Amino acid sequence: MPDQLMNWAKNITFSAHRAHHPTSVVELRRVVAGAEHIRALGSGHSFNTIADSAGDLVSLAALPPLMTIDTERSTVTVAAGLRYGEVASYLNAHGYALHNMGSLPHISVAGACATGTHGSGPKNGNLATAVRGLDLVTATGDLISLDADSDGFLGSVVALGMLGIVTSVTLDIVPAFxxxxxxxxxxxxxxxxxxxxxxxxxxxxxxxxxxxxxxxxxxxxxxxxxxxxxxxxxxxxxxxxxxxxxxxxxxxxxxxxxxxxxxxxxxxxxxxxxxxxxxxxxxxxxxxxxxxxxxxxxxxxxxxxxxxxxxxxxxxxxxxxxxxxxxxxxxxxxxxxxxxxxxxxxxxxxxxxxxxxxxxxxxxxxxxxxxxxxxxxxxPETIARLYERLPAFAALAHGYDPTGKFRNEFVDRYIPKR
Ligand SMILES: Cc1cc2nc3c(=O)[nH]c(=O)nc-3n(C[C@H](O)[C@H](O)[C@H](O)COP(=O)(O)OP(=O)(O)OC[C@H]3O[C@@H](n4cnc5c(N)ncnc54)[C@H](O)[C@@H]3O)c2cc1C
Structure with missing residues (x-):
């Protein structure tokens, strides 16, 4: 968690009252279940209040740094709070690569995917396009797994932290180059x-x-x-x-x-x-x-x-x-x-x-x-016009989080309540 609950650029002081640093998913589930309002903070590299919470913030940086390569499926499953640089070094050491990276390796995997972070390349989708699955702690504290067959999966990856706290992310990998x-x-x-x-x-x-x-x-x-x-x-x-x-x-x-x-x-x-x-x-x-x-x-x-x-x-x-x-x-x-x-x-x-x-x-x-x-x-009206699936996303978020536990002032501005 950044010093004094500020983002990396130190232009935002988070208004959250409490910061949690769970060391296990069990502890994270308990924290989420007991909170009235809570949001995940990744590595804090966003420049606006998107990560803020009127209640609690939770960092996943202290969770075990899981990284598991599945050579059959050509995927890696990583702890959500790991930074791209850490994942990349591990993959490269095992002969694998991600399709692309943003301009900096310092950002967390879940935080980057939640906002649609991208690198460059005419054939390269943004970093979230590599996501094949997510594990997520929902508002009730349940741990669920999502993949391409899950309802609304295409709305669940770039999700601005609104569906729950992502604990692990499964990403496509390719041979190292x-x-x-x-x-x-x-x-x-x-x-x-x-x-x-x-x-x-x-x-x-x-x-x-x-x-x-x-x-x-x-x-x-x-x-x-x-x-x-x-x-x-x-x-x-x-x-x-x-x-x-x-x-x-x-x-x-x-x-x-x-x-x-x-x-x-x-x-x-x-x-x-x-x-x-x-x-x-x-x-x-x-x-x-x-x-x-x-x-x-x-x-x-x-x-x-x-x-x-x-x-x-x-x-x-x-x-x-x-x-x-x-x-x-x-x-x-x-x-x-x-x-x-x-x-x-x-x-x-x-x-x-x-x-x-x-x-x-x-x-x-x-x-x-x-x-x-x-x-x-x-x-907000312009954003609504520019994203034709915004109503579908709002409904998806409402389904996961009917009481708005994961909502904050930032998302209230752009994402309708249902
Ligand atoms: C120097 C610099 C260079 C940058 N370069 C690029 C670039 O090349 N390309 C680009 O597109 N962007 C770039 N960015 C922007 C940056 O990639 C995004 O702001 C990204 O979201 C930051 O990731 P983070 O881990 O710091 O997330 P945070 O800023 O901490 O959080 C962002 C969002 O993710 C959510 N979130 C975080 N963790 C979780 C979780 N575990 N579960 C659910 N939700 C979660 C938060 O709640 C919040 O809504 C740059 C930023 C900086 C400071």
Missing amino acids: DVEQYVYEDLPLPQLYEHFDEIVNAAYSVSLFTTWRESRIEQVWVKRRIDEPANTKPGWMGLRAAEVDLHPVPGIDAASTTQQLGVPGPWHERLPHFRLGFTPSSGDELQTEYFVARESAAAALDAVDAIRHQFSPLLQVCELRTIAADQLWLSPSYGRDSFAIHFTWIKDIDAVTPAVAGLEQQLAPYDARPHWGKVYTTA
Whole structure:
């Protein structure tokens, strides 16, 4: 549990009265059964009050660090509070991999899946798309198992913590693979628009970074599986290949980033941008992110570019990624191949909020869905319009939790009571 019940960014002080750290599922079940209001806190990397509770918070970090590989089914079952970095090292040591990772390995598996956390790659669904099953402590304190055959499973994975406390998650795994990472510099926006597919499809995972001080992409991070074709040979797109490791945020030392310069390495040490033992990103920040349909990418970027002078003084860096469509009801990539526009802001919510609202206005024509775990001001009516399965999710949540034990002020704003 973070110090003084704050999130990682320390922009949110949780209002929960009590924090529990059960060491067994039996103890967790007792705590949940006895609580009036309770929510799980993962590693606290969300930037809003999504994890907060008017009653109790529970961290699963002290539960046994279960990790069991099923070679027949190609899955791993892991304790929900484990961090991706821990799971990834274990899998790699046993010759396996996850299909993708977010920018940082520090986040908990259940917390990341609950908000639809994603990495990049045109064929890569978000991290929750790897979930094959969940064990969950429900409002009554019962422990139940869910899988693809369970009613409403597609609503149960990106579930904002509303169905119960997830104790373990079963994830698809694939054979381990190696990746080499190159960074290219200075891509003008018109060139990106003209060659969009070629650039974002150039490798397994591609991320674009810009500070929006100019209409250009400053860094293109290309993560190529070494068992796939090398599409970005020297001179690719006429871009300069970086000759030293770079941090995406200008002025920050690259020691915290994963190795670049084309040095091959295991998947879990290249797919995230940041290394587990270091502070990811800048550490002193707020974040916002919107998902639009992939085919709207250029138009949405143009709309952002049109107001860059308004928001760029508050921006540390902006990251652009692609995510494959999925069928998870509350996933920001539900039903559409997506293009995600992410903003790492300075840590000043009063200055950032109007900038966020301005961006939302620009992106409204593109049905921009905000990242559930980041800062946004999108109206609840807009969220309702953007998620066609929201009523089904509300009914599912009500079925699991009729008294609203797992509800909080944040979800009350966006998820109808039934
Ligand atoms: C530096 C940084 C980089 C980031 N990079 C990315 C990125 O690359 N891609 C991206 O998509 N996002 C990114 N994020 C956002 C982050 O991945 C999400 O906010 C994610 O939800 C954080 O996971 P967590 O374990 O910290 O969850 P928390 O913030 O602790 O909780 C998030 C939600 O999950 C629920 N939850 C947690 N554990 C459980 C459980 N056991 N059972 C039921 N519900 C649970 C909580 O109740 C809450 O609703 C980044 C955040 C930071 C700080």
